[in-house]
Amino acid sequence: MLLPSDASFWELHLAIQDSFGWTGYHLHQFFIGPIWDRNTLRICLSNLEENILEEKKEPLDESKTTLSDYLSKKRPRISYIYDFGDDWDHQIILEKELPFNGGKKYPQVIAGKRACPWEDSGGPWGYQEKIEILKNKKRKYYKEVAEWVGINDFSELDLESFDPKEVIFGNPKTELRRYKEMVGLTNPPQQDINKP
Numbered sequence: 001m002l003l004p005s006d007a008s009f010w011e012l013h014l015a016i017q018d019s020f021g022w023t024g025y026h027l028h029q030f031f032i033g034p035i036w037d038r039n040t041l042r043i044c045l046s047n048l049e050e051n052i053l054e055e056k057k058e059p060l061d062e063s064k065t066t067l068s069d070y071l072s073k074k075r076p077r078i079s080y081i082y083d084f085g086d087d088w089d090h091q092i093i094l095e096k097e098l099p100f101n102g103g104k105k106y107p108q109v110i111a112g113k114r115a116c117p118w119e120d121s122g123g124p125w126g127y128q129e130k131i132e133i134l135k136n137k138k139r140k141y142y143k144e145v146a147e148w149v150g151i152n153d154f155s156e157l158d159l160e161s162f163d164p165k166e167v168i169f170g171n172p173k174t175e176l177r178r179y180k181e182m183v184g185l186t187n188p189p190q191q192d193i194n195k196p
Contacts, residue, residue: 002108004100009043009062011172015107016080016090018169020116025182026083030062032070035079035089043070045179063176073097086123109164116162118149131159 001015009030017024033040042059071078076094081087117127133139134146134154151157 002098002106002110003067004106005068005097006066007106008172009060009065009067010045010176011107012067012092013062013080014170014172014175015109016082019109019112019167020119022082022116022119024175024179026085026119028080028082029059030070030092031079031081032075035081041070045183083120083123086120086126088123107169109167112162112164114162115159131157 001019003012003015012030013028014024028044030043031040032043039057041057043062043065044059045062071092071094073094078092080090080092082090117124118130121127121130130145130149133141134149134151134157136142137153146152149157
């Protein structure tokens with residue numbers, strides 16, 4: 001994926017979500033350092049929930065923190081956790097720095113492998129378990145999982161295809177406003193009931 005170095009971590013979050021075809025409605029965090037270390041710097045949208053892990057440092061606001069602040073040749077790897085229940089743990093690796101091309105639109109997906117896992121499928125283990133269930137119609141829960149995925153038979157699934165050209169990126173400002181309203185960080189605009 002290509003992003004400008006001055007893109008925010010929020011923009012990176014959205015680019016990941018859009019690339020996966022996920023909706024982005026679960027909580028997430030970026031970690032600069034080991035996830036298990038309470039002193040590790042976290043980057044997320046602040047005040048989303050209580051400090052359940054009792055980290056010692058307050059997180060940075062991902063909508064105001066740029067990639068170049070914490071991702072570089074000296075520190076080419078960060079962690080991104082999405083959906084704390086399913087625990088999708090992603091390693092973000094800076095592979096190369098390229099000159100900015102003002103004539104191109106960013107972000108860009110330049111390559112990828114395999115179809116994306118289904119959101120809310122139970123994380124890597126739950127996703128794999130659902131695939132195994134769908135391979136055999138006699139398995140317990142086959143009907144429920146097939147209905148949830150929206151198929152009648154395993155042969156209908158294409159678990160390998162991914163086309164970068166099919167990724168559609170949302171507008172970061174619009175999505176930030178929508179997300180903050182959804183999780184209660186802002187009050188939605190009040191409607192005047194006297195106006196039509």
